[in-house]
Amino acid sequence: MTSASPTPDLESASEREPAPGFDSPVVGGADTPPLAGRRISVCDTTLRDGSHSVAHRFTTSDVERISHGLDTAGVEVIEVTHGDGLGGSSFTYGFALHSDLDLITVARRQIHNAKLAALLLPGIGTITDLRHGVDAGIDVVRIATHCTEADIAIQHLGEAKRLGLETVGFLMMSHMLSPEDLGLQASIMADAGADTVYVVDSAGAMLPHQVVARVDAVSRAVGDGVRVGMHAHNNLGIGVANALAAAEAGAQILDGSCRGLGAGAGNAATEVLSAALDRAGAATGISTLELLDLAENTVAAIGAGKLPVLDRGSVLLGYAGVYSSFLLHTRRAAERYHVSEAEVLLELGRRRVVGGQEDMIIDVALDLAR
Amino acid sequence: MAIRCAVVGSGNIGSDLIAKIRRSESLDAALLVGIDPDSDGLARAKRAGIATTSDGVDALLAQVDDLGIDLVFEATSASTHAANAPRYREAGLTALDLTPAAVGPYVVPSVNLDAIRTEPNLNLVTCGGQATVPIVAAISRVATVDYAEIVSTLASRAAGPGTRANIDEFTETTSDALVRVGGAGRGKAIIVLNPAKPPIIMRNTVFAAVPAGVDADAIREAIHTMVDTVQGYVPGYELVSDPLIEPGLGPDGSTKVSVFLRVTGAGDYLPAYAGNLDIITAAAVATAERLAPSITPRTALVRR
Numbered sequence: 001m002t003s004a005s006p007t008p009d010l011e012s013a014s015e016r017e018p019a020p021g022f023d024s025p026v027v028g029g030a031d032t033p034p035l036a037g038r039r040i041s042v043c044d045t046t047l048r049d050g051s052h053s054v055a056h057r058f059t060t061s062d063v064e065r066i067s068h069g070l071d072t073a074g075v076e077v078i079e080v081t082h083g084d085g086l087g088g089s090s091f092t093y094g095f096a097l098h099s100d101l102d103l104i105t106v107a108r109r110q111i112h113n114a115k116l117a118a119l120l121l122p123g124i125g126t127i128t129d130l131r132h133g134v135d136a137g138i139d140v141v142r143i144a145t146h147c148t149e150a151d152i153a154i155q156h157l158g159e160a161k162r163l164g165l166e167t168v169g170f171l172m173m174s175h176m177l178s179p180e181d182l183g184l185q186a187s188i189m190a191d192a193g194a195d196t197v198y199v200v201d202s203a204g205a206m207l208p209h210q211v212v213a214r215v216d217a218v219s220r221a222v223g224d225g226v227r228v229g230m231h232a233h234n235n236l237g238i239g240v241a242n243a244l245a246a247a248e249a250g251a252q253i254l255d256g257s258c259r260g261l262g263a264g265a266g267n268a269a270t271e272v273l274s275a276a277l278d279r280a281g282a283a284t285g286i287s288t289l290e291l292l293d294l295a296e297n298t299v300a301a302i303g304a305g306k307l308p309v310l311d312r313g314s315v316l317l318g319y320a321g322v323y324s325s326f327l328l329h330t331r332r333a334a335e336r337y338h339v340s341e342a343e344v345l346l347e348l349g350r351r352r353v354v355g356g357q358e359d360m361i362i363d364v365a366l367d368l369a370r
Numbered sequence: 371m372a373i374r375c376a377v378v379g380s381g382n383i384g385s386d387l388i389a390k391i392r393r394s395e396s397l398d399a400a401l402l403v404g405i406d407p408d409s410d411g412l413a414r415a416k417r418a419g420i421a422t423t424s425d426g427v428d429a430l431l432a433q434v435d436d437l438g439i440d441l442v443f444e445a446t447s448a449s450t451h452a453a454n455a456p457r458y459r460e461a462g463l464t465a466l467d468l469t470p471a472a473v474g475p476y477v478v479p480s481v482n483l484d485a486i487r488t489e490p491n492l493n494l495v496t497c498g499g500q501a502t503v504p505i506v507a508a509i510s511r512v513a514t515v516d517y518a519e520i521v522s523t524l525a526s527r528a529a530g531p532g533t534r535a536n537i538d539e540f541t542e543t544t545s546d547a548l549v550r551v552g553g554a555g556r557g558k559a560i561i562v563l564n565p566a567k568p569p570i571i572m573r574n575t576v577f578a579a580v581p582a583g584v585d586a587d588a589i590r591e592a593i594h595t596m597v598d599t600v601q602g603y604v605p606g607y608e609l610v611s612d613p614l615i616e617p618g619l620g621p622d623g624s625t626k627v628s629v630f631l632r633v634t635g636a637g638d639y640l641p642a643y644a645g646n647l648d649i650i651t652a653a654a655v656a657t658a659e660r661l662a663p664s665i666t667p668r669t670a671l672v673r674r
Contacts, residue, residue: 091519092519092521092575123541123560123562146563151531152534155537354565359521359573360573362628363573
């Protein structure tokens, strides 16, 4: 990232008090860090988006170790659910090894400081699933819809508030909508009770200037009382850069996952994001060194052989604007029906399929096989 | 003698119903009930010479005898039907419920109409249910379906405010019907809205887990037969590709059956992409036509 132009009324980097949790030795450049004085929250989704990387086969021991490590390192929010949210375990999205509730229950026992979050996609999960999540100990629910369909989250956001949860509206595939229209959708979620609204780059298709424009438009639309967040994917190799751009544009909470574990080329890696936020002068409350240890010693081992990479398929997701979790399903379908993975991804992009339409992957593969 | 029908709800589903009732020889469209005097649905019905009211169900119940209404189609929302159902019953009206309220038993005409036709309140499940339950029922006739899962994808423009406010009811009611009418051991339903322009035609995918060693040909034949039956009342209902029957791909070594369906609408109210409207309104009208001979028209009883 290039630094912002120096702002005269901010203290210089060398005079600044270290932020809470700011324990990495920052060396070099005397330019004013762009996020100096800003509090940036981090939500780690290793145990939700990362579930895609391991085909939803996290063991209870994986969840125990990762949630413990994240909590100890000072991450503010920890998300634990099937990759497609509560109720995601299915033929369409992949059957999970353990139920969402079992994994949430295991994480709950490890988490003492962080907030425990679950994801819910209306149309897949229901308010009944949400209530069970509350019983198992979630503090936060993130209600995700396609970026044009915010009104199907009204029911769920309202009920989540009544259940006493912190609420997040999660506008998936935000690259498909103009900043102004995305702002309108964000205000539907804010009006329905979302405490935070996210710009979600599900396809990893956005460039930093697009992130900035959308974060800016959403911030204006939701007003001061509602936080704005950013969920980045790394399909074009700029996950962390996009998250930082969002923060500079005013986002107050950023998603990441350890080692980037997640759909497609994965998310912005939380430990890299934390290091970059330190360098940018933000206060995150995270011990970057502890997070680096967790990523290196625990998550890399759990994800061995399955860690996201910037391979052809991953880049094509970002290039064609395809929902990141389609990658592994596409890879399996391409192999099974003897068609080209690249052709399937490009055709999915042409058909403008949206998140949740994983059933169309087999359909496209069968079409191409004919 | 045709039986006289009221449609409650002047949105997408109500307006599509009116178009289909007008074509039916055994049904008459007697009244369209809305709550918004400026709705497009009420304006169209008026132009077609059909009585309308924007004063809701109270206005309907006040005119049951005057208009000689025998049967009511509910095209509002789940909570509205839950409130209206006892009032219809009290007024002696047969109710066909197109919301996911599930007050009465589910009816899927190609599967169970004969078994439940005497009930005063029948529920049409959901559009996704009407598209997929017949397939699960067909597979159940030749194999044990331990688990059935469906994905319905609708064009955003074909999902009106009632559908949008009832997403949970949609998935729960559809899942339940996969079990109760489809015969599956467990059911799961997923709904996805796609905003692509031009709008996509309604798609439905059915996945079923059946025991290893099933007779794949019997399953295929049962599915094809059922598709023909549904086409009898929904002409735009078709298989996109031949069903896939893949041993070992289901949970615990079971066989996975995958069926890909497309429902092209008749274009009565919304254009052809809105197969979701057609499949549930066509099912409701087919049900009403089958009930018609057993309903004694109020006009034959009441002296006006």
